[in-house]
Amino acid sequence: MAGASYMEVQKAGGGIHYTVAKTKEASEEELLDLLQDRLDRMLRAGTTLAEVKSGYGLTTEGELKLLRVLHQGASRTPITLVPTFLGAHAVPPGLEPEAATRLVIEEQLPAVVAARNRGEISVSCVDVFCEAGVFSVDQTKRIVAEARKLGDLMVNVHVDELAKLDGAKMAGELQAEAASHCEEVSAAGISAMRTGGTVAVLLPTTQMLLRLPAPPARDMIKQGVIVALGSDFNPNAFCLSMATVLHLACVLLRLSPAEALTAATLNAAHSVRRSHLHGALQPGMRADMLLIQAPRWEHLVYQLGEHHHLIHHVVCSGRVVYTKKE
Numbered sequence: 001m002a003g004a005s006y007m008e009v010q011k012a013g014g015g016i017h018y019t020v021a022k023t024k025e026a027s028e029e030e031l032l033d034l035l036q037d038r039l040d041r042m043l044r045a046g047t048t049l050a051e052v053k054s055g056y057g058l059t060t061e062g063e064l065k066l067l068r069v070l071h072q073g074a075s076r077t078p079i080t081l082v083p084t085f086l087g088a089h090a091v092p093p094g095l096e097p098e099a100a101t102r103l104v105i106e107e108q109l110p111a112v113v114a115a116r117n118r119g120e121i122s123v124s125c126v127d128v129f130c131e132a133g134v135f136s137v138d139q140t141k142r143i144v145a146e147a148r149k150l151g152d153l154m155v156n157v158h159v160d161e162l163a164k165l166d167g168a169k170m171a172g173e174l175q176a177e178a179a180s181h182c183e184e185v186s187a188a189g190i191s192a193m194r195t196g197g198t199v200a201v202l203l204p205t206t207q208m209l210l211r212l213p214a215p216p217a218r219d220m221i222k223q224g225v226i227v228a229l230g231s232d233f234n235p236n237a238f239c240l241s242m243a244t245v246l247h248l249a250c251v252l253l254r255l256s257p258a259e260a261l262t263a264a265t266l267n268a269a270h271s272v273r274r275s276h277l278h279g280a281l282q283p284g285m286r287a288d289m290l291l292i293q294a295p296r297w298e299h300l301v302y303q304l305g306e307h308h309h310l311i312h313h314v315v316c317s318g319r320v321v322y323t324k325k326e
């Protein structure tokens with residue numbers, strides 16, 4: 001598949017579909033071990049709050065399995081996890097997008113909300129991969145409406161990553177809490193996100209790896225959109241280090257180090273509506289901190305790939321949860 005595009009890989013059964021097949025083969029214990037290892041690595045790289053998504057099950061049981069793993073994983077890490085149901089991550093082989101939409105609305109969402117209400121899983125947000133050949137704007141709206149009605153879920157949708165569908169405009173008009181990617185966002189999308197209070201979660205690792213155009217981060221900031229940064233850790237963008245993401249945000253999105261820091265902390269917390277507790281050092285908020293050894297804090301952004309060397313302590317809720325070995 002050398003040279004094939006992201007969607008060509010998917011259409012040939014690779015990408016998300018490959019991961020779905022491998023995830024199905026793995027037991028919950030195996031997935032939990034993998035999750036714990038990755039959360040440990042994220043913690044050592046300085047992450048103290050993370051939105052974590054399902055999306056590699058695509059069947060009701062497959063999605064519930066991943067959400068159970070996330071639920072159990074939350075008790076094994078000091079990182080605060082905010083779980084997102086992403087049953088609409090891809091159209092399962094053999095189904096059309098419309099049938100997959102109905103599957104999510106009629107079967108998956110009710111099962112997920114019921115399991116959450118029984119305390120078996122926790123789910124805070126719903127996500128949909130709104131993209132040409134995956135879920136349309138109309139199908140995304142229907143899934144979002146049902147998720148809000150049935151489960152009072154927050155909305156954080158993939159929009160305008162590859163095709164210009166005006167998904168960001170939809171997200172803003174729906175007053176979605178957040179919308180990720182936005183590489184192909186339109187002027188109307190930027191305006192709607194500002195009006196709707198929708199956080200733009202920009203993902204420079206994926207932008208770089210898929211060689212996508214840079215989302216217009218400077219325009220977004222200038223026009224008053226709240227810009228956040230995410231690692232987008234997934235099999236296609238294997239990066240657990242937010243310091244690397246901050247570096248790329250400065251180079252590729254032309255953010256200043258201070259803007260990148262705010263985007264990765266307070267604004268990222270706001271994308272899951274946790275900015276009253278997370279993302280800043282203020283009385284009444286959680287004392288989540290990194291202690292780094294460097295002449296200035298900007299070295300965490302500037303020294304590419306050096307976070308293991310720079311971060312000496314990670315503190316969660318006022319408790320030291322990681323100390324670098326000398």
Ligand SMILES: N=CN[C@@H](CCC(=O)O)C(=O)O
Pocket residue numbers: 015016019129158161206232234235236
């Ligand atoms: N674009 C869709 N979802 C993920 C990638 C998932 C995958 O390729 O496994 C993303 O946000 O980048």
